[in-house]
Amino acid sequence: MDIIISMCTSGLMIAPPIIIAALGAMFAERSGVINIAVEGIMTVGAFVAATVCVLLEPSMSSNAGWVAVIAAVVAGVIYSVLLAISAINFRADQTIAGTAVNLLSTGLCVYLCQVIFGQQRTIAFTTGISRIQSVPILGDIPIIGDILFKNVYPTFYIAIILTVIVWYVAFKTPFGLRLRACGENPHAAASVGVKVIRMRWIGVLLSGAFAGLAGAFLVLTTSIQFTANTIHGTGFIAIAALIFGKWNPWGCFGAGLFFGLSQALGTRASLIPVLNLIPSDFFNCIPYILTVIVLIFTAGRSVAPKAEGQIYDAGQR
Amino acid sequence: MLKKYEKIIIPIIAVILGLLVGMLILVASGLNIGALFSSLLQGATGIKAGSSLNLRYPGELLVTAIPLIFTGLAIGFAYRCGMFNIGADGQVIFGSLCAVAFALLVPLPGPLAAIVTLLVGGIGGALWAFIPGILKVKFNISEVVTGIMFNYVALYGCNYFIRILPGSTDTKTAEIPANAALKSEFLSSITNNSRLHWGIVVVIIAAILYWFIIEKTSFGYQLRATGFNKEGARYAGIKADRSVVLSIMISGFLAGLAGSMLVQGTFTWGRILVASEGYGFDGIAVALVGGCNAIGIFLAGLLFALLSVSETILQVAGIPREIAQIISSSIIFFVAIQYIIKFALDRFGKKKNRAVSSKKEAA
Numbered sequence: 001m002d003i004i005i006s007m008c009t010s011g012l013m014i015a016p017p018i019i020i021a022a023l024g025a026m027f028a029e030r031s032g033v034i035n036i037a038v039e040g041i042m043t044v045g046a047f048v049a050a051t052v053c054v055l056l057e058p059s060m061s062s063n064a065g066w067v068a069v070i071a072a073v074v075a076g077v078i079y080s081v082l083l084a085i086s087a088i089n090f091r092a093d094q095t096i097a098g099t100a101v102n103l104l105s106t107g108l109c110v111y112l113c114q115v116i117f118g119q120q121r122t123i124a125f126t127t128g129i130s131r132i133q134s135v136p137i138l139g140d141i142p143i144i145g146d147i148l149f150k151n152v153y154p155t156f157y158i159a160i161i162l163t164v165i166v167w168y169v170a171f172k173t174p175f176g177l178r179l180r181a182c183g184e185n186p187h188a189a190a191s192v193g194v195k196v197i198r199m200r201w202i203g204v205l206l207s208g209a210f211a212g213l214a215g216a217f218l219v220l221t222t223s224i225q226f227t228a229n230t231i232h233g234t235g236f237i238a239i240a241a242l243i244f245g246k247w248n249p250w251g252c253f254g255a256g257l258f259f260g261l262s263q264a265l266g267t268r269a270s271l272i273p274v275l276n277l278i279p280s281d282f283f284n285c286i287p288y289i290l291t292v293i294v295l296i297f298t299a300g301r302s303v304a305p306k307a308e309g310q311i312y313d314a315g316q317r
Numbered sequence: 318m319l320k321k322y323e324k325i326i327i328p329i330i331a332v333i334l335g336l337l338v339g340m341l342i343l344v345a346s347g348l349n350i351g352a353l354f355s356s357l358l359q360g361a362t363g364i365k366a367g368s369s370l371n372l373r374y375p376g377e378l379l380v381t382a383i384p385l386i387f388t389g390l391a392i393g394f395a396y397r398c399g400m401f402n403i404g405a406d407g408q409v410i411f412g413s414l415c416a417v418a419f420a421l422l423v424p425l426p427g428p429l430a431a432i433v434t435l436l437v438g439g440i441g442g443a444l445w446a447f448i449p450g451i452l453k454v455k456f457n458i459s460e461v462v463t464g465i466m467f468n469y470v471a472l473y474g475c476n477y478f479i480r481i482l483p484g485s486t487d488t489k490t491a492e493i494p495a496n497a498a499l500k501s502e503f504l505s506s507i508t509n510n511s512r513l514h515w516g517i518v519v520v521i522i523a524a525i526l527y528w529f530i531i532e533k534t535s536f537g538y539q540l541r542a543t544g545f546n547k548e549g550a551r552y553a554g555i556k557a558d559r560s561v562v563l564s565i566m567i568s569g570f571l572a573g574l575a576g577s578m579l580v581q582g583t584f585t586w587g588r589i590l591v592a593s594e595g596y597g598f599d600g601i602a603v604a605l606v607g608g609c610n611a612i613g614i615f616l617a618g619l620l621f622a623l624l625s626v627s628e629t630i631l632q633v634a635g636i637p638r639e640i641a642q643i644i645s646s647s648i649i650f651f652v653a654i655q656y657i658i659k660f661a662l663d664r665f666g667k668k669k670n671r672a673v674s675s676k677k678e679a680a
Contacts, residue, residue, distance in 0.1 A: 036461075043459075055504045086653060091656040096653040103595075103642070103649065104646035107640075107642030110638060111342070111637045115346045229396075229592050236466075239462075239465070279477045281477040282477065284473040288467070288470050291462075295452070
């Protein structure tokens with residue numbers, strides 16, 4: 001029982017960055033831009049968050065974490081401009097531009113670490129974001145309270161709130177409809193007066209904000225400092241979650257949670273009978289293999305945004 | 318005039334812009350630009366203040382370049398056939414697992430061992446590439462998505478198998494038999510004891526074959542035609558689905574050979590990887606900067622290898638080594654936005670033409 005609870009607690013810590021980054025990537029992809037660069041933007045977010053946290057902690061103590069989060073969101077937006085301008089205005093191949101943005105992020109962040117801290121990582125911060133010991137009343141519920149409301153990072157609740165907001169914005173507002181139209185049939189959208197270029201910019205910048213946030217949450221909850229390996233593929237797991245969740249906010253949430261729990265299970269598998277026969281390396285593969293399986297089963301049905309990855313050229317019909 | 322040389326000019330402009338970005342960042346952080354260029358010079362030749370040419374440096378440069386050229390050829394081949402093989406990274410990892418497992422488990426006599434091990438690595442890469450290929454053909458799933466997913470499956474999955482090979486430690490396998498390796502005392506001795514190995518010959522042969530197959534055979538033409546227009550190719554009697562799968566498998570074979578090179582040449586053992594080493598992603602850079610043709614890829618491979626070997630020298634010179642990575646990723650970025658570079662060149666070209674013609678009129 002203790003193992004299950006500790007696994008869930010750890011899963012609820014790993015999942016929020018995946019969920020949030022997937023939600024962000026959904027905005028970009030729904031607007032028609034493939035965002036391979038989630039990984040890189042998360043790296044920048046994590047670096048900025050860790051750095052701000054280290055620098056502010058002496059003067060602000062526990063609030064430093066939240067200022068760091070805001071800084072990371074801003075940094076994510078700014079960094080995603082690189083992808084937006086190259087993929088939307090300069091007509092770069094979106095996958096190649098995204099790859100370049102990814103490769104640049106690690107180089108740039110570790111370089112800055114060397115300039116600021118004189119080493120290839122940031123200095124360790126002391127708290128980052130702290131856990132909520134127990135949510136009043138809800139924390140007293142047996143089992144469910146232990147799992148969901150005790151010793152949980154607030155990031156998990158923020159992920160839930162963001163999922164609801166994203167669902168509302170993307171599927172219940174005129175803005176969301178227009179954004180999705182740009183990813184399905186940009187020329188039709190343009191013909192009814194939607195500004196496709198602007199919508200795609202908004203989509204990419206929003207995904208930058210979410211990825212920056214996700215990077216900050218990742219480093220401030222699961223680590224004590226930023227290194228080149230802090231993000232370690234989480235951005236790609238988020239893309240997997242987006243596909244696994246069929247480009248839908250609830251799907252992203254479910255898939256992100258599931259991938260988070262499977263990672264947590266992987267690190268504990270050696271303690272659980274039967275499961276300890278499976279090497280932990282294989283647990284790490286689960287998200288990726290499942291995503292490909294889902295793609296096979298949904299093949300032929302149009303779940304992905306139709307115009308995803310296509311360069312929008314107003315002159316082309 | 319400009320149009321004709323566009324293929325050469327754009328990569329050169331991208332490289333120059335990339336270096337400029339690196340220089341700007343160095344200036345902004347108050348560091349010495351001169352050290353950047355002296356480190357690059359030292360990385361290529363071993364020449365630094367007070368010392369002369371040291372052939373060990375170009376030797377090591379080639380050692381680093383060999384797998385990069387292979388992944389560059391891999392991605393270039395797929396790209397010419399209309400596919401983006403971002404999964405090359407996984408194919409390198411799986412290829413090197415196959416090569417090291419074969420070399421350790423199947424003893425073969427004499428040089429046969431080296432040749433077969435080499436091919437087994439390639440075949441491993443081809444098999445790993447078969448998955449995105451067949452999924453693309455049968456289910457219309459983008460090879461980019463499957464490629465990315467299978468990069469991670471390869472990274473984590475192969476670590477397990479490396480670990481259970483006989484004689485493996487927590488970080489690497491046992492050393493492969495000497496006759497399965499590509500080590501060359503001759504090449505090493507003429508380059509002042511560098512690790513240079515026979516892989517350099519293999520990569521030259523591969524580059525020539527790449528050129529020959531793509532440019533000179535009807536087989537290569539069929540693969541390219543399919544990538545250009547699948548329906549059109551089908552009407553012309555080409556088995557389009559088969560071409561797609563074959564294209565990415567050949568690409569995977571080349572990536573797998575990069576894996577063999579790491580196992581048989583650079584090291585002589587397999588390694589547990591904590592994170593991807595990025596050979597596949599660097600290959601994207603090499604292929605794009607090289608314009609996806611054999612000579613270009615070869616030269617681009619040397620360029621990126623130079624940036625990579627200079628990292629340590631930079632660090633010693635007091636410049637954060639990551640500047641090399643910043644420069645190489647900026648170069649890819651500028652190649653990616655070549656539309657705007659072409660646009661600027663056209664503008665520039667037109668203005669010049671106009672200036673010339675107005676001068677003529679005036680005369």
